[in-house]
Amino acid sequence: MSTHATGGGRAAALRRRLQPPRLPRPRLPRRDRGVLKKEEIVPWSLGDKIGLAAAWFCGLLLCAIAGAIVIYMLVRGLQYLSVQALFQHPVILSTTQSTGTAGGYLDPIEGTLILTALGTLIALPIGVGTAVWLSEYGRPAWLARAVESGVEIVAGTPTIVLAIFGLLVFTQGAFGFLSFTAEGGAVFGRSFFIAGIMMSLIAIPLIVGATREALQSIPAHVREASYALGKDKISTIRRVLLPASRKGIATGTTLGMGRIAGDTAIVVLLLGATPIEPQGDIPVLRVLQGTGSTLTSYVYNNSPAGEGNAPQKAYAAAFVLLILVIVMNFVVDLVSRRRSDPWAR
Amino acid sequence: MGPLKKPPPVRRIVVDEEPTIVEPPKRNGTTEAAKSGASGLLSAPRKREGKRGKVRERMRTDALGVAYAGKPAVKAVSLTVNQGEVLGLIGPSGCGKTTLLRSLNRLVDQTPTASRSGSILIDDQDVDLLDVTELRRQVGMVFQQPNPFPMSVFDNVAYGIRERGSRRPSRAALRPAVEEALDRAGLLEEVKDNLSHPALRLSGGQQQRLCIARSLAVNPEVLLLDEPCSALDPRSTSLIEELIMSLRSEIAIVIVTHNLQQAYRVADRVAFMYLGDLVEYGDADQVFGAPKAKRTREYVSGGFG
């Protein structure tokens, strides 16, 4: 034992002796040193930082745009909307009159509601039936594939093309009962019925998709249990599978309703742009055979792009439309809220 | 058709009879003869390739506690992770061993409801003060289910090296490093011919070794293994255990396992956890042979778990 004169004395020497020997740091072969130099290994490279900044920028920009749209519509809408106008019929202004805030929006609101209801009513059985056939039957296979492709093509078709197709088909004489027929035999081809039928084409792909998803997520053991009890296929579908897929069907339906309420092209082409003018004699159906307008076509026609140049009315109607869409969105959320898996065993 | 064969003898299991008690065979070489609590585990000789070399402390936890939404999962655990030996974390399901493992590389921070108390030190540096990506480079992890990325074998192993730098190294520069990592993981022979083979088409054992190679490619100081063999067949399991033994001198290894036999084969030090508490912590010989705590004795002899 040696005491180092310039060290700490005996105590320090004792401490040093009692400490365990320091093991040499093992030479780990630094393999990746050969690939990347030390200064190149950085936790966040320049590209990463730019990417992160871009992601933040896009996110905040999204918030800003959404906020701007909502706030602007809110301000303008409240500025021009008077509550009693909601319940007044629109005044038909002649072209020489100045645009004012006269008249209300009752007809367009009624029109939106009627059209949405009609479109959904037509779409629902066709959509659910198609989905059930695709998911449960689907024979022959080529037909099932063709139907699937068909539904997808409808989903991707622009609504303006659907509208113009509707005009093409429903101005034929055979469909005169769906709308107004003028004296010369020319079928007018524009009515709630016709618009409703074409609108249902928008909603059908959504309903088919949602229903198929709901049906396919029902596990096999449920179907097997039903067959084991002796029920045939159609009763299984009616009594077991469809009630179980109610949530999915409701989601698809409300999505479809939202899209129908918001569509303008079909309405502009197929509904005429009048206050609700029933045609024909049958009490309820005469409304459906007649022309009308919806909030969307009302906004379009009152904007500078349409005939009446009344931006105030357009803003007010747009505000009502926006509220309607927000409410429907909220309903979709409620309906499709994810529950814990009801089929977990 | 000949005469009917006699049916096989029926073995009747008589429930009330006293079970015969078999004396455990005498063990050789250990200091204490384990009278009570000695399990059949210890009858097989433990595979140890060479004697344990020098150990050096790499990581340490000081009264580490982890809680999920207020409910504690790990309570005041203090242990060390040393290079040169394998630390085995054993315990029944839900005892917190996986949580403890995941806190070592700060993976519990990804869970929003998790909170940590106490400290973890790596090479005497507090883990919270270190950049988390740097920590995770030094502390690698292999998961229970093999999780190779949907890329080729080469891209999987090279991933850690590529995605850490500002420059993208060329394939030629990466190749030796990739092959080295695959070699250390014992997979090179099997995939040597086609490194562009999609990783998802390998078998389960190969995928797990690929994940180990992927972790080794970034040269970690510590390797955490979360039940790596639980999804694998015995042959792959033994391959991976041999791999662990061979890596032990270079890398500090922590292995979580619910398989007592595996812990017995592989671990040098063992920490037994129960419901979040560290019940017993010591040399494997001692914990398996002469456990101090009653609970350890019960667990090791198969009484519960």
Place this chain on the structure above:
Amino acid sequence: MRRRFGLQKAGPRNRSDQRAELLLGALACIVLALIAGMIIFVFEKAWPSFSHNGLDWFSPFAGGNVDDELVAIFQSPSDASNYVYEMHAWSLIYATILITATAVVISTVFAVLSAMFIVEFAPQPIRRLLEPVVRLLAAVPSVIYGLIGILVVVKFFNEHLITQSARDSVAGVAALNGFSWGVGALILTVMITPIMIAIVVDALRAVPVSWREGSVSLGVNRWRALWTVSVRAARPAIVAAAVLATARALGEAIMLSMVTGSVGFQPNPIDGLIFFVEPARPLAATIVDNAEGLSVVPFAQTLYAFAAVLLVSAAFLSFTGWYIRRRLRRYTLSPI
């Protein structure tokens, strides 16, 4: 009834099942029939316009002013042999491609970055706010976008972004009054981004947690891990979203007709910055603008020709999207 064990003939065993299958099959075929009918009818009506013009209908080199041609067709005399069909629709096609491509490219980048923000980097309160906001934006009707466009954005462009000298420079050819393809593309981007964001966010969230944890525990930072693993795994969904967005953009008629100026002008990139504020006229918007003229036969047939082009593009997009999705799925685990 003889019972056979082993393979039994699949199919309905009783009358009501057979009836039900036929009924449902018929219902499904209604949709198919409608589509087939639509395609056949539209093409049948559109054929005269195509046959009279041949390839010049599409050609970029054929010249001709679309606006004048449309007026001429509308005014064509009422006997069938003298119908005017001349139509060189390249300006319309060019405008459609320009607006759609610009909107989709910007929107894809914007949507992927925003989705990454929402999934990974957004603080919890912002994330909770953004998700319903994105769904709401996706549901806003196009006419409202058009209204804001025409009353706010066009005015802004007109008053603040277009200088008098710029107006003078193109005075003879086009009027720069804010109604432009640039505004249309801008608003279209805002319209289609929310749909894409919703799809990409779902796809990013569907990436298995094991891959995320695996990449992060290798010491890779959050951005790189997200980009190289999650976004890479979500590529089929991003493509699908882009195709969906393109289909929507192609078919957008109302909003574009309100803001693009309805002038059959071909915006020229050589014009420099003015390029972005030059008016244009996409296909779908043209149909909406001229819908009143459908009583004139050749005019209607020309409009059906436009619709036919749109229909073909939509179908083409569906198949392209499906094909690309299949190709990209080779290396992923996704079951679809």
